[in-house]
Amino acid sequence: MARVVLFELNSQDPEKAAAFYSSVFDWKIAEPHWDYREVTTGSDTKPGIHGGIALGPSDYPHGTRVVIEVDSLDDTLAKAVESGAKIVRDKMEFDEFYLAYLADPVGLGIGLIQYK
Template sequence: MNRVIHFEIHAGDPERAARFYGDVFGWKIEEYRLPGVEMEDENRYWTVMTGPEGEPGINGGLMFRRGRPAPAGGQAVNAYICTLGVADLDASLARVQKAGGKIAVPRMAVSGIGWLAYCTDTEGNTFGMMQEDESAR
């Protein structure tokens, strides 16, 4: 079976996006630099560490958006949606809003599995968050 091993977030302002994901989820995001090489903006790249090695999950990258403008509000999703497991969905939703993101689809029950919500980051990208709770109805 083929598994997802890396993700990339496209951003009009990668440094703003890095602050957002660091503030909301505590991710460690650092610009990748080759010694002695100056990169043009369109080629700059940030590594995204979502958690410790050895724990379930994947890491990714952050880069300048290319080819298209940021998604408009209400526009159909034109990418994979990553859903993040969170311990407290309500607290996570509050952090999203405090960091400049928006709630796209409010908290809803996924019966027998947990609570799910969708948000947009500061760059207009959609992502999901789920709090496991088998009693969700």
């Protein structure tokens, strides 16, 4: 079973968004890396997930996406497309994981992550 492991908040003004969430919810916001700020929302001893605030790309300038961990990004992408999803950003490689973005059949944006 795949599980939601983080969220992404996309904004055209990530600095302003980071200041808001830090001030209102006391979230810890890391310095930007690749125009992405890691967000810690609380203690790992309580239920919940962490996330990030990113400079929203042109294909998804504003909004929230959940990121779902999968065992095989390639297999999940194929199954998602077969089930009506559209790939927005194909498989990308980072130091510790692979990442892809898609829109489900009703247009909701989601991310898929496979840790190495």
